[in-house]
Amino acid sequence: MTAEKTPGRKRRGAGRVTLNTVAKQAGVSAITVSRYFNQPEQVSPERRERIAAVVNELGYVPNLVAGGLASARGKIVAMVIPNISGPIFANTIQGFSDTLSRHGYQLLLASSYFSLEQEENAVRAFLGWSPAALVLTSHFHSAGTEKMIAETDIPVIETWDYQPERDPVQIGFSHYEVGVAAARYLHGKGYRRIAFVQNSAAGDLSALERRDGYTATILELGLEPWVFTPDADRAPFEAGKQAMDALMNAALRPDAIIFANDNLAAGGLLAGQRAGLKVPEGCAVLGFGDYPFAEMLLPSLSTIKPPALEMGVMAATRVLESLGELPVEHEVSRLNLLECLLIERESA
Amino acid sequence: MTAEKTPGRKRRGAGRVTLNTVAKQAGVSAITVSRYFNQPEQVSPERRERIAAVVNELGYVPNLVAGGLASARGKIVAMVIPNISGPIFANTIQGFSDTLSRHGYQLLLASSYFSLEQEENAVRAFLGWSPAALVLTSHFHSAGTEKMIAETDIPVIETWDYQPERDPVQIGFSHYEVGVAAARYLHGKGYRRIAFVQNSAAGDLSALERRDGYTATILELGLEPWVFTPDADRAPFEAGKQAMDALMNAALRPDAIIFANDNLAAGGLLAGQRAGLKVPEGCAVLGFGDYPFAEMLLPSLSTIKPPALEMGVMAATRVLESLGELPVEHEVSRLNLLECLLIERESA
DNA sequence: ACTAATGATGTTAGCGCTACCAAAGCGCTT
DNA sequence: AAGCGCTTTGGTAGCGCTAACATCATTAGT
Structure with a gap:
């Protein structure tokens, strides 16, 4: 026919x-x-x-492609995230994607592996699809990316960090304050030799802010900062083990350790236990991320839980608001500071 | 100007x-x-x-939208997955996305939460973007989805399962055989009262195939199958706890338990330990998934590792081959059976 | 030298849809 | 009865790009 x-x-x-x-x-x-x-x-x-x-x-x-061309705005939203399989970013993606898809928007996703160059490539490709909005992670970008987000007229949102002076909408929390809170919490518990174990993954610049918060607070408290950096090529779990072994063999052991994330902390926990260390009596352990397994460890891992899912949902909400798909509550705010939650379990 | x-x-x-x-x-x-x-x-x-x-x-x-319209094929690939934040699917996504993006293709992603209806909606929306290929999870689809994948002329790939008689390209493994392997392994280790704990999440139909493999094998070995089903509304970790408590209080305890996934197994492990149970002496525990934390538990969790990342990479490779972006090795095969790996750790 | 083959470049006509305007239909007022 | 505002419907002209063909310059072949 x-x-x-x-x-x-x-x-x-x-x-x-x-x-x-x-x-x-x-x-x-x-x-x-x-x-x-x-x-x-x-x-x-x-x-x-x-x-x-x-x-x-x-x-x-x-045919949404034709529709997108004719109307110059496709029902598609682009997101670039350091990595998809990481336990925390995954929640942000999920919250974001689900909220959007309820309104008929689709998610275009790429991972940057903390590489600014890969991020730039992804952003460039994405802009070619004229998405309704662009969501990035953190405020560290290459010059090329900065140029593109400055010139584009679609809404740009930065998550997982919070820089009040920046132009794009911010949805996140202060990594620096996380470092501060961690140090203060352990100090409040009576610990005095508090070490910090860095992320072994290069490029995670936000983790460095957490460390800076730690360092500043420790100094302010009249204590001595003590930052341990594992070998860069180790997987996080192994890096945590390495750190714990090294710290426990130091002349003057720490009595508490802040790990830059829960993977490191789990490695540290296990290495300590295998060496006969009692946690938290011998040494307290505090993580970051509240990865799903944190409550499954023995002792269960005290950690700081970032608002991962909430950031995803809020990012999507802001996007939908600015597209007129959602009634605007109050007033669309450029700055959205969310809170982390210190989850006190057995390890600290 | x-x-x-x-x-x-x-x-x-x-x-x-x-x-x-x-x-x-x-x-x-x-x-x-x-x-x-x-x-x-x-x-x-x-x-x-x-x-x-x-x-x-x-x-x-x-403007890739315009290009896509003019050429009737956009450099975009669509994927529907049960959930993004699950530790195993995440690896598949990552492998898929990374391989594709190296060739300039972008990933359009949606999650179905094991709902066939949501899957259908996602597929419908995705087809409107005339993607270069469509990747789905498992072979369970609604009639509407089946119709669409039958009528479309873009390559369709099904992952995470393996049904030789089906038409779309299959990249996966046999869930049934996983159940068989788990039962045989424990039997070989000398266990005789082997229970199986089901997934509490409704809709994960592949998990039922693993159970069927278990049941058939147990019967074949002349043993008695014993399937425990936790309350449907519990989170996996809690469901695992519930299962372990219930099984340990049974008149005749099992001496080994297969959990439908590692989350359940972790819950079981912890509940057992809190109740003074020794694993594996008192009761062996075997999981499925090799979630990242499996090696971090004490005792570390024996589990069956699905080829999650490999499936993602292979799916992308097949897509790229069929698009002529990649030289075809051998011959593009419609059936790609990958192997699971039984990882023997301390718990079983 | 003349034609054929090759490669680089240009011209034209859409891809399938929606923005923009116009117009028609309807109930109501004045 | 004419005018007004409102809703529903349709005609037309692109959105920015690429497939298909046409053209031109260059080189090779006999």
Whole structure:
């Protein structure tokens, strides 16, 4: 029944079901079918019904690429995140994606592995899809990325950090304050030789801010900062073991250790236990991230829980608000500071 | 310098930098600039250089939406996965995404939460973006989804399972055989009262296949199957605890337990330990998934590791091959059976 | 030297959809 | 009865790009 009468040379999308096919079949104009999908309330009920029947019969799927081109805004949102499989970022992605998909937006995702160059490439490619919004992680970007986000007119959101003086919408928390809180908490518990174990993964610049918060606070408390840096090429779990072994063999052992994340902390915990160390009596252990296994360890791991899921949901909410898909509560704020939660378990 | 001379009424994408802007500025035709991006080897070096300079100066970013419409194939690949934040699927996504992005393809991602309806919605929306390929999880789909994947002409790949008789490309492993292997392994170790703890999450149909493999094998070995199903509304970790408590209070305790996944197993392990149970002497524990924390537990968790990352990489490879982006090794096979690995640690 | 083959570049016509306007239909007021 | 505002519908002209073909310059072949 596909009556192709075009005589000439060019026939690319032959015989595909398009808006026009549906329109003809339903006896309405193309634009009406378009409205049926985008502003159904503007189409009379009878036509809606007729169009629905035809759509169903033909199995028509709207071509969003064409729609995106015509309207210059696709229902798609781009996100670049350091890595997808990390236990914490995953929650942010999930919260973001789910909130968006409830409103018919799709997620375009890429990981940067903390590489600014990879981030830039991803952003460039994404902008070519003219997404409705762009979500990045942290405020550390290459010059090229900065240029692009300054020039684009779509909303840009930065998560997982919080820099009041920056221009894009900020949804995050202060890593520096996390370092401060960790040091103060252990100090309050009576610990005095508090060490900090750095992230072995290069490029995680936010982790350095946590360390800086720690260092500053320790000095302020009149104690001595003590930062241990594992070998850069070790996996986090192994790096944690290395750190614990090294610290326990030091002349003057620490009585508490802050690990830059829970993976490191778990490694430290296990190495300590295998060496007969009692936690927290012999040495307290505090992590960061509240990874899913933190409560599964023995002793369970005290840690600082970042608002990972909340950031994803809030990022999506801000995006939807600025697209007019969601009523704006209060006033869209450029600065959204969320709180971390210190979860006190057995290890500290 | 943006000389707009169009007199008429419609001006939508006003003053945006397009292919044409670049072309004029560089003194070449639009198609040459297009070639510069898509088949650079067809453009002479001098022009390449000139175009590169202009692109850089204007900060031009190709509009992939327009390109996708014109060429009827966007450099985008869609994936639907049960959930993004699960520790195992995350690896598949990561492997998939990374392999693709190395070839300039972007990832469109959605999660279905094991809901066939949500999967169908995601697939429908994705097809509208005319992706280069579509990747799904498992072979359980709604009728609507089946219809769409039958009618579309883009490659469809199913991962995380393996059904030889199905049409789409299969990349996965046999869940049934995992159940068989788990039962055999414990039997070989001398255990005789082997229980199986089901997944509390409804909708994970693959988990049921693992159970079936277990049941069949246990019967074949002349033992008695024993399947425990936790309350459906419990989080996995809690469900594992519940299962362990219940099984340990049974009249005749099991001497080994297979948990449908590592989260359940971790809960079981912890509940057992808190109750003074020695693992594996009192009761062996075997998980599934090799979640990152499996080696961090005490005792470390024996488990079956699915080829999560490999499936992602292989899915991407097959996609790229069928798009002609990658030389085809051997012959593109529709059936790709990968192996799980039983990782023997301390718990079983 | 003349034609054929090759490679680089340009011209034209859409891809399938929506923005923009215009117009028609309807109930109501004055 | 004419005018007004409102809703519903349709016609037209692109959105920015690339496929397909056409053209031109260059080189090779006899």
